[in-house]
Amino acid sequence: MAFVTFEQVSLAYEEGGPLAIRDISLSVKKNEFIAVVGPSGCGKSTLMKLVSGLSEPTSGYVYLDGRQVSGPQKCIGMAFQASNLLPWRTTLQNVMLPLEIVQPYRSQMRRQRKVFEEMARALLARVGLAGWEDKYPWELSGGMQQRASICRALIHKPELLMLDEPFGALDAFTREELWCMLQDLWQEQPFTVVLVTHDLREAVFLADTVYVMSKGPGEILVRREVDLPRPRTLEDTYTESFASQVHVLRDHIGAIRQH
Amino acid sequence: MAFNRRKFMIRNASWMLMLVLLLLWEALCVGLQVPEYLFPAPSAVWSAGVARWEPILMHAWQTFFTTLVGFGIAVVVGVVLGVAVGTYPLVYKALYPLLVGFNSIPKVAFVPVLVVWFGIGTVPAILTAFLISFFPVLVNVATGLATLEPELEDVMRSLGASKLDILRKVGLPRALPYFFASLKVAITLAFVGSVISETVASNMGIGYLMMAASSSMDMALVFAGLIVIGVMGVVMYELFAWMEKRFTRWANRGSNSAAI
Numbered sequence: 023m024a025f026v027t028f029e030q031v032s033l034a035y036e037e038g039g040p041l042a043i044r045d046i047s048l049s050v051k052k053n054e055f056i057a058v059v060g061p062s063g064c065g066k067s068t069l070m071k072l073v074s075g076l077s078e079p080t081s082g083y084v085y086l087d088g089r090q091v092s093g094p095q096k097c098i099g100m101a102f103q104a105s106n107l108l109p110w111r112t113t114l115q116n117v118m119l120p121l122e123i124v125q126p127y128r129s130q131m132r133r134q135r136k137v138f139e140e141m142a143r144a145l146l147a148r149v150g151l152a153g154w155e156d157k158y159p160w161e162l163s164g165g166m167q168q169r170a171s172i173c174r175a176l177i178h179k180p181e182l183l184m185l186d187e188p189f190g191a192l193d194a195f196t197r198e199e200l201w202c203m204l205q206d207l208w209q210e211q212p213f214t215v216v217l218v219t220h221d222l223r224e225a226v227f228l229a230d231t232v233y234v235m236s237k238g239p240g241e242i243l244v245r246r247e248v249d250l251p252r253p254r255t256l257e258d259t260y261t262e263s264f265a266s267q268v269h270v271l272r273d274h275i276g277a278i279r280q281h
Numbered sequence: 282m283a284f285n286r287r288k289f290m291i292r293n294a295s296w297m298l299m300l301v302l303l304l305l306w307e308a309l310c311v312g313l314q315v316p317e318y319l320f321p322a323p324s325a326v327w328s329a330g331v332a333r334w335e336p337i338l339m340h341a342w343q344t345f346f347t348t349l350v351g352f353g354i355a356v357v358v359g360v361v362l363g364v365a366v367g368t369y370p371l372v373y374k375a376l377y378p379l380l381v382g383f384n385s386i387p388k389v390a391f392v393p394v395l396v397v398w399f400g401i402g403t404v405p406a407i408l409t410a411f412l413i414s415f416f417p418v419l420v421n422v423a424t425g426l427a428t429l430e431p432e433l434e435d436v437m438r439s440l441g442a443s444k445l446d447i448l449r450k451v452g453l454p455r456a457l458p459y460f461f462a463s464l465k466v467a468i469t470l471a472f473v474g475s476v477i478s479e480t481v482a483s484n485m486g487i488g489y490l491m492m493a494a495s496s497s498m499d500m501a502l503v504f505a506g507l508i509v510i511g512v513m514g515v516v517m518y519e520l521f522a523w524m525e526k527r528f529t530r531w532a533n534r535g536s537n538s539a540a541i
């Protein structure tokens with residue numbers, strides 16, 4: 023059953039202005055991991071805003087879990103290239119922020135604070151941040167901040183996780199480490215993921231399905247399923263089958279550049 | 282050893298500079314035999330201050346009181362308007378040109394109007410202090426709120442946070458360093474406002490004391506008044522600087538630091 027559905031969605035930021043994305047149709051199954059790749063400015067972030075209801079389509083329809091999206095959705099997890107942690111809160115308090123907003127946690131916060139704190143601590147420990155809970159974001163390295171940011175996106179157990187180039191600013195080692203961390207989290211307790219990225223290896227490593235978008239106005243050029251077995255390891259990225267998947271995508275992107 | 286002396290110098294630089302200036306001033310007045318009714322030496326100012334400490338204290342208290350009340354109103358009004366301007370683009374569009382225009386009018390021009398409405402004395406002094414000092418508070422609070430990262434807002438909205446939630450959890454804490462920075466500016470401006478009003482339209486306060494003293498050629502007392510205002514300003518400024526450090530320690534470590 024489709025969890026996210028786009029039906030011929032177009033969006034122009036200004037009325038009568040140029041389209042940011044054009045005629046996009048796609049459907050994402052529940053607990054599917056999709057990646058969206060494409061040249062800069064093609065409308066990947068716009069696509070994310072449409073899913074979460076932060077923008078409204080100019081034409082076409084967006085459905086989330088069978089209902090048409092109108093207005094901001096509740097209970098979506100989001101993380102961006104910048105960690106956007108609040109500098110006046112400790113790491114633990116940052117991770118607990120969604121619990122202060124999303125129901126039913128919000129109304130239980132007073133009575134259950136201890137329980138929720140344990141939840142957040144467990145999640146932080148899960149991503150290797152045990153012992154850093156009471157540090158402030160500026161005391162964390164970039165990679166650690168990004169881990170905390172992903173914890174904040176997941177603490178309230180959202181059904182949909184949206185990641186907009188979350189590993190874009192990290193060095194290659196940290197990035198690959200976080201790929202594995204994300205895959206583990208997702209396999210432990212599945213949720214639907216939309217990942218926007220520039221990195222084709224990242225897309226192939228993590229996603230079940232990769233969508234390639236054209237230059238702006240963005241359209242879906244290719245939909246490609248990655249049928250590599252899970253869990254995927256960093257070793258797998260050096261195998262023939264992995265490399266050929268990446269190559270196919272690279273050829274598509276190369277074809278876009280030609281035009 | 283040399284390093285310690287340097288540290289000592291840096292820590293006490295402002296006191297030492299003041300001492301040097303006072304000595305220069307004294308030397309100048311005594312050396313050139315400047316008459317006291319034109320430019321009194323610090324020693325003369327000091328003895329005038331000591332001799333008349335009771336009226337000075339009374340008037341200083343009046344100025345301090347009117348300034349603080351005006352400043353308090355300015356903080357409340359500045360925060361309320363600042364939140365409205367920083368949160369609602371419509372309010373920003375409607376109010377901003379008006380406020381900028383208002384702020385460029387010299388506040389002393391309001392004093393005669395205030396006198397007609399409220400008579401001379403405490404009320405116009407409070408209102409002038411308020412009028413002159415609410416603007417920086419407003420601008421800084423509004424700036425702190427309006428410069429919220431759009432991505433952070435997206436994170437909050439996709440959790441289903443209301444406008445009030447976003448304001449409480451992110452907007453206001455983020456604007457806090459801006460707010461405290463503006464308090465330092467606002468308190469000194471508030472002193473300017475109340476003293477201006479007192480010199481023009483009051484029979485109380487340091488401003489009035491200086492006016493009265495200068496018309497009887499008592500320059501030593503005028504200077505004593507000036508120094509009392511300066512001391513009150515510095516003390517209040519330091520108080521708010523300390524509060525700023527105390528409550529927004531995170532802002533000096535993180536990436537974003539406050540304006541002004």
Ligand SMILES: Nc1ncnc2c1ncn2[C@@H]1O[C@H](COP(=O)(O)OP(=O)(O)OP(=O)(O)O)[C@@H](O)[C@H]1O
Nearest residue numbers: 035036042060061062063064065066067068069238
């Ligand atoms: N708030 C906005 N107002 C007007 N135009 C916008 C806005 N946001 C994006 N655009 C335009 O929409 C198009 C798509 O932008 P979008 O941010 O979705 O691209 P992107 O694929 O995420 O790019 P990148 O990979 O560089 O992040 C661009 O041409 C951009 O100029």
Ligand SMILES: [Mg+2]
Nearest residue numbers: 066067068186
């Ligand atoms: Mg983008």
